[in-house]
Amino acid sequence: MNILDTLQTLLNESGFVGFFMDGGWKNLVMIAISCVLLYLGIVRKFEPLLLVGIAFGCLLVNISNFFVDGASSANALYHPELWSAFLDESSEYYHSYGHIMSNGGLLDILYIGVKTGxxxxxxxxxxxxxxxxxxxxxxxxxxxxxxxxxxxxxxxxxxxxxxxxxxxxxxxxxxxxxxxxxxxxxxxxxxxxxxxxxxxxxxxxxxxxxxxxxxxxxxxxxxxxxxxxxxxxxxxxxxxxxxxxxxxxxxxxxxxxxxxxxxxxxxxxxxxxxxxxxxxxxxxxxxxxxxxxxxxxxxxxxxxxxxxxxxxxxxxxxxxxxxxxxxxxxxxxxxxxxxxxxxxxxxxxxxxxxxxxxxxxxxxxxxxxxxxxxxxxxxxxxxxxxxxxxxxxxxxxxxxxxxxxxxx
Amino acid sequence: MTMIFPAEKMSIADAGITAIFGYIVVFAGLLILMVLLYVMAAIFKSKANKAAKNVQVESNSNAPAAVKAVSAPTAPGSAGHIKLFDVPDKEAAMVMAVIAYNMQRPLNELHFISIKEVKSDEV
Incomplete structure (x- = not known):
């Protein structure tokens, strides 16, 4: 195995590269927002039981998901495009939880509990x-x-x-x-x-x-x-x-x-x-x-x-x-x-x-x-x-x- | 923007009517519920009054010479009894002392009717 190729692959898979992609700066802004929310939850005690979780979810999704050509990156925890297909009546995956379960990340699967109420x-x-x-x-x-x-x-x-x-x-x-x-x-x-x-x-x-x-x-x-x-x-x-x-x-x-x-x-x-x-x-x-x-x-x-x-x-x-x-x-x-x-x-x-x-x-x-x-x-x-x-x-x-x- | 349900742009007039109608529905729903609760309360009050009257009549007719139950004597200077809900005596005493201290009033000038624990995690 060529060590340089391995390093190249690791670099390309790294989230840091995502910040330099088209729209990657938005993820940086969201990371800053999640830190503010964490501050409000932990230090100012603003509804901490939920706000800390929401803020950390916000952090997780924005450090793991960089969009390339409208699709989530490979290691994304949450895939908005899967949910768009789930809600699109013309899609073959309309209301298909099976599609979400087999292709989604951890947060997609947890989100099913929100979607179903x-x-x-x-x-x-x-x-x-x-x-x-x-x-x-x-x-x-x-x-x-x-x-x-x-x-x-x-x-x-x-x-x-x-x-x-x-x-x-x-x-x-x-x-x-x-x-x-x-x-x-x-x-x-x-x-x-x-x-x-x-x-x-x-x-x-x-x-x-x-x-x-x-x-x-x-x-x-x-x-x-x-x-x-x-x-x-x-x-x-x-x-x-x-x-x-x-x-x-x-x-x-x-x-x-x-x-x-x-x-x-x-x-x-x-x-x-x-x-x-x-x-x-x-x-x-x-x-x-x-x-x-x-x-x-x-x-x-x-x-x-x-x-x-x-x-x-x-x-x-x-x-x-x-x-x-x-x-x-x-x-x-x-x-x-x-x-x-x-x-x-x-x-x-x-x-x-x-x-x-x-x-x-x-x-x-x-x-x-x-x-x-x-x-x-x-x-x-x-x-x-x-x-x-x-x-x-x-x-x-x-x-x-x-x-x-x-x-x- | 992804839409789940086929939705059309609402006109402002439609939105205004929907808002007013919605507010009326909430008010009407809770108003009817209020009437139901008053009816329920009235039924329970009349039952309680009847039961109290029956007890009084029975005690008057069956045991005229019976000695009336004497309530526990109150401490000198006390304003009467207090009802405690999920609060031990010691804690109730501390709560009353703290309130008296904060209000800068002697404890025997205050009349506590009841003390109930409100759990801080009640959301």
Whole structure:
């Protein structure tokens, strides 16, 4: 064997050569972006459980994949062209998972769980098992705040259409305003998988930034007097009510919008396991072991979709901007209805709990608690804000179900 | 751009109508759910009231001379009893002491109704 030929082969296969190929600089930019995301996740603790995985997936895909004549390089972990063929009705590999399994890289195979909606649904199973719907049952009016806080979803959808996005893409961008990562990933993987990377990153980044985004809006839209309102203790909810709740919600919401079945069904099954009192082992498993395992796969496979050639575009900037608008208007929607409730209740409801109607459990409720405490140090809003907060999870699932029904 | 589903560019008017309709659907869905929850709560409240009344009637008719259950005496200066959910007594005492310290108020001027553990990993 000629040693020079071997060295030449090694050099040609090396990723470093890729940076000098046509468009190779884009991979360098994406590597820099992934390092920034890693910094935000590790040092600033921005949703680290998912953001670190997404950032590392982004790093992996952009150091292993350099496009040559529209095809991925030999050692690529993720192959966008395989997924294009998978989605192309005229291709012989249309909806062929076998083609992906036999030709894909590691991240292609993990991505199947995103494409089928498996990971977001399993995450919802864990979320349901972790969530106490008691505050919502004690004060069902919280559901209205959860509904109001979906305003940003539909405003951002409208804004995205105005900016030239297709209806299905606009719907996926709008759902960022639901402040619910798994729902955003679920809807986008069904309607606009080409935008999954930027939408997932925008959704999780803004969720982490809630303590910065919401307080200025809360102070702008409420008076000191409104913020200092102390709410009375909610009633105690019986065990039977807690057991019936997931069954009633599943039946009603899924009958209303069948497209919500995977998300709402899993959320409520997880919650039933938590509350029924005879499945403690299952509840513990989905809250911890399963949730962690799925988070590993979800993060890294979502990160894999941030391929330089598609991620670095004007569209991504629009998505980031529209995501911020969506989050802000969702907060505003919740606060406006919170203020209406304040007036109608004769000043008994603190309007700050309205902003917790964006999902982001329990971060948004904590922000309401902190702002309420700043206005009145003896104020304790956390449990009152948890009602709208968990209502927001159901609200964003219904919003996603509606958009899925309209655009699929 | 790869499209999965054959999608056409939406007109702005259509987008506006879809957005308003979608918002109404979310509101209507959660409003109906709210009514269902109120109905469920009302049923459970009336059942609980009936059960409480029955117990009272039975105790009045069967054991008129029975001594009423006396609740545990409270400490001097105490504001009453507190309900604890998944919180040991020691931790509850520490939480109350920390709150009193942060608020710069004597502990016996504060009335704690309940303390419940909110797990930090509840997402």
């Amino acid at each position: 498996l990971y977001p649904s399993l995450i919802f199973l864990g979320v349901g098992a972790m969530t106490d719907f008691g505050p919502l049952l004690a004060n069902p009016k919280s559901l209205l705040l959860g509904a109001a806080a979906q305003m940003g979803v539909f405003l951002a959808f409208f804004g995205a259409v105005c900016l030239g996005f297709e209806g299905n893409e606009a719907a996926s961008i709008g759902i960022i305003g639901g402040a619910d990562g798994p729902t955003a990933i679920f809807l986008t993987s069904k309607l606009a998988p080409n935008l999954l990377g930027p939408i997932a990153i925008a959704a999780y980044s803004y969720m982490a930034l809630i303590p910065m985004i919401q307080p200025p809006l809360m102070r702008l839209l409420t008076t000191e007097k409104e913020r200092s309102v102390k709410m009375v203790q909610s009633r105690q909810v019986s065990k039977t009510e807690k057991i019936l709740f997931p069954i009633i919600v599943s039946m009603f919401v899924i009958l209303l919008l069948p497209s919500t079945a995977p998300l709402v069904g899993c959320l409520m099954l997880g919650n039933l396991w938590r509350e029924c009192g005879v499945t403690a082992r299952l509840s513990d498993t989905v809250q911890n072991a399963l949730m962690n395992i799925v988070t590993v796969f979800l993060g890294i496979s979502v990160g894999a979709t941030t391929v330089a050639s598609s991620f670095l575009s004007l569209q991504t900037l629009f998505i980031v901007l529209l995501g911020l608008i969506a989050f802000s208007f969702s907060t505003v929607g919740g606060l406006i209805v919170g203020k209406i409730m304040y007036k109608l209740s004769g000043g008994k409801i603190n309007p700050l709990i309205g902003s917790a109607g964006v999902s982001a459990v329990p971060m948004a409720a904590r922000v309401s608690q902190d702002e309420g405490k700043k206005a009145n140090p003896s104020n304790f809003l956390l449990m009152h804000a948890m009602g709208p907060n968990v209502a927001g999870v159901i609200g964003s699932a219904i919003a996603a179900g509606f958009l899925l029904a309209v655009f699929k």
